[in-house]
Amino acid sequence: MGKKNSLNNYSVKIYGKNVLVTPLDWGLGHATRCIPIIKALIINGYDVTVAASGKSIQLLKTEFPEITIVPIPGYSVQYAKSGFALPFKLMLQVPKILRAIRHENQILKKLVKQYQIHWVISDNRFGMYHPQIHCTFITHQLTIMAPYNWMRSLLQRINYNYIQRFNECWVPDMGLNGGIAGILSHPNQFPKVPVSYLGLLCRFNLAVPQQPKYQYDYCFLLSGPEPQRSLLQKMIIEQTENIHAQIIILLGQPEMSSTLIRSKHHILNHASQNDLQQIIQSSRFVIARSGYTSVMELLCLQKKCLFIPTPGQTEQVYLAERLHALKMGLMVPQHSLNLSKHLPMLEQYDFAAIQPEVFTPQKLIDLLPN
Numbered sequence: 452m453g454k455k456n457s458l459n460n461y462s463v464k465i466y467g468k469n470v471l472v473t474p475l476d477w478g479l480g481h482a483t484r485c486i487p488i489i490k491a492l493i494i495n496g497y498d499v500t501v502a503a504s505g506k507s508i509q510l511l512k513t514e515f516p517e518i519t520i521v522p523i524p525g526y527s528v529q530y531a532k533s534g535f536a537l538p539f540k541l542m543l544q545v546p547k548i549l550r551a552i553r554h555e556n557q558i559l560k561k562l563v564k565q566y567q568i569h570w571v572i573s574d575n576r577f578g579m580y581h582p583q584i585h586c587t588f589i590t591h592q593l594t595i596m597a598p599y600n601w602m603r604s605l606l607q608r609i610n611y612n613y614i615q616r617f618n619e620c621w622v623p624d625m626g627l628n629g630g631i632a633g634i635l636s637h638p639n640q641f642p643k644v645p646v647s648y649l650g651l652l653c654r655f656n657l658a659v660p661q662q663p664k665y666q667y668d669y670c671f672l673l674s675g676p677e678p679q680r681s682l683l684q685k686m687i688i689e690q691t692e693n694i695h696a697q698i699i700i701l702l703g704q705p706e707m708s709s710t711l712i713r714s715k716h717h718i719l720n721h722a723s724q725n726d727l728q729q730i731i732q733s734s735r736f737v738i739a740r741s742g743y744t745s746v747m748e749l750l751c752l753q754k755k756c757l758f759i760p761t762p763g764q765t766e767q768v769y770l771a772e773r774l775h776a777l778k779m780g781l782m783v784p785q786h787s788l789n790l791s792k793h794l795p796m797l798e799q800y801d802f803a804a805i806q807p808e809v810f811t812p813q814k815l816i817d818l819l820p821n
């Protein structure tokens with residue numbers, strides 16, 4: 452774990468043990484990567500309350516049935532079916548997002564009073580800052596990727612304008628050699644608040660050994676926002692019908708029952724944390740989106756992966772291309788996906804050895820302001 456700026460002289464202290472953790476609800480990645488942070492807080496004696504929305508609520512209820520989870524509004528972002536149209540559709544929603552940010556800031560003030568909060572940890576919720584208590588912002592995107600320079604410049608200014616309203620910024624990546632996120636997490640210019648690198652966030656128990664015998668040849672992990680999750684699901688189910696191998700497909704729908712869906716292959720709506728780890732570790736290869744949380748966890752489990760970036764999500768495209776260049780994974784665009792062609796490539800690919808630096812409960816102590 453590395454620190455870009457020292458926290459030693461930072462003026463805002465944490466005077467109590469009540470912590471509010473609040474992840475963004477764009478997909479499940481933000482809530483998922485908050486799981487090891489929540490565990491670390493509990494282990495270190497903090498009382499955790501969660502404020503969440505959408506599918507994140509059920510995910511965190513399953514993992515932490517004992518903690519209070521407060522439903523709050525999401526940003527209600529709509530996504531395009533076309534990857535080309537997605538950046539423009541998101542830009543058109545910037546005014547709505549800014550209104551949602553202002554609204555959640557008012558909600559936070561009420562939550563701080565109601566639950567006597569002493570520390571807020573916000574994963575990409577820009578409105579969750581408070582002038583009177585310590586507020587930490589979590590992001591792996593210090594650099595905002597966009598298809599056009601004018602768009603990137605505008606989003607970058609908005610990004611840092613909000614980050615600098617917090618007391619500090621935590622980056623879930625390794626601090627050396629560009630980490631795994633490259634320019635996303637290691638920008639040319641940093642925000643004007645202390646920045647600390649956490650290492651990779653992973654909810655799984657990394658002490659569990661890799662399975663000596665594989666139950667599945669290929670594990671497909673679907674995730675991310677609609678409609679792209681469903682579009683990829685349709686492609687995968689259709690293309691795997693003609694593939695003779697042991698295949699399991701997880702649809703990434705935690706709001707549904709985990710019932711096995713009848714098919715030639717194993718298909719589950721979702722799996723618990725322990726079951727998911729067992730499935731991944733008993734699979735020879737994993738096919739997944741290049742969402743950052745998925746990438747962190749799969750690299751921590753030392754899996755050999757094929758990454759399919761969500762169309763139009765430029766940061767996923769960049770990340771998948773970077774991992775491909777570093778030989779940490781194969782990358783295939785969704786429009787080019789041909790499983791009969793690409794799955795055999797996994798067998799022949801020379802994957803680089805991975806030695807990830809992983810966030811642990813002990814590291815939380817190093818992050819606390821003195």
